Amino acid sequence: MLKTIFRRRSIRKFKEVPLQEEEISMMLKSAMAAPSANNLKAWHFMVIDKRELLDQLAEIHPYGKMLKQAPAAILVCGDIQKQAVMGYLALDCTAATQNILLAATAMKIGSVWLGVYPREQRMDAISKQLKLPEHIRPISLIALGFADENKPANNPWTPEVIHNNKW
Numbered sequence: 772m773l774k775t776i777f778r779r780r781s782i783r784k785f786k787e788v789p790l791q792e793e794e795i796s797m798m799l800k801s802a803m804a805a806p807s808a809n810n811l812k813a814w815h816f817m818v819i820d821k822r823e824l825l826d827q828l829a830e831i832h833p834y835g836k837m838l839k840q841a842p843a844a845i846l847v848c849g850d851i852q853k854q855a856v857m858g859y860l861a862l863d864c865t866a867a868t869q870n871i872l873l874a875a876t877a878m879k880i881g882s883v884w885l886g887v888y889p890r891e892q893r894m895d896a897i898s899k900q901l902k903l904p905e906h907i908r909p910i911s912l913i914a915l916g917f918a919d920e921n922k923p924a925n926n927p928w929t930p931e932v933i934h935n936n937k938w
């Protein structure tokens with residue numbers, strides 16, 4: 772687990788190799804194991820592997836050009852009817868997002884988190900393109916695929932952000 776955390780990097784170049792159904796299922800299962808406020812689990816996951824849709828999302832998302840190469844993506848969404856506090860809904864969905872990234876890394880699948888919430892323009896454009904129901908809010912989009920680039924493991928130790936007992 773610890774190795775996986777440090778090995779995870781944002782991958783933006785992908786090989787033309789499709790993901791297996793079991794790999795996607797394991798990522799979704801990992802997402803559903805994330806903590807959520809009041810254990811409401813108000814999330815939904817849209818698995819996107821149609822080339823046409825991936826290309827459309829690449830056009831919509833200002834920093835999502837890698838979707839043109841990615842064989843799949845997962846859109847993590849929240850149900851505002853189930854969790855009415857938008858802040859919690861977003862936090863729950865981002866915990867699920869991180870679990871997807873870590874599960875992907877553990878299976879040697881590359882991934883990159885594409886921010887959607889709280890950018891209203893992106894949220895509206897994606898909702899419209901994918902015809903999401905009114906009560907469903909897109910929170911994050913994850914491009915997935917086998918990496919066509921090598922990145923070193925994360926080495927993030929910055930002691931200045933740690934505060935022991937007092938600031």
Ligand SMILES: Cc1cc2nc3c(=O)[nH]c(=O)nc-3n(C[C@H](O)[C@H](O)[C@H](O)COP(=O)(O)O)c2cc1C
Pocket residue numbers: 779780781782783834835883884885886887925
């Ligand atoms: C909320 C959020 C939004 C992000 N949005 C994008 C994005 O739109 N496009 C992108 O290429 N990377 C995006 N990233 C990935 C970051 O750029 C990346 O995590 C950061 O540069 C650190 O690199 P690493 O993930 O390889 O450690 C996003 C990350 C987060 C947490």
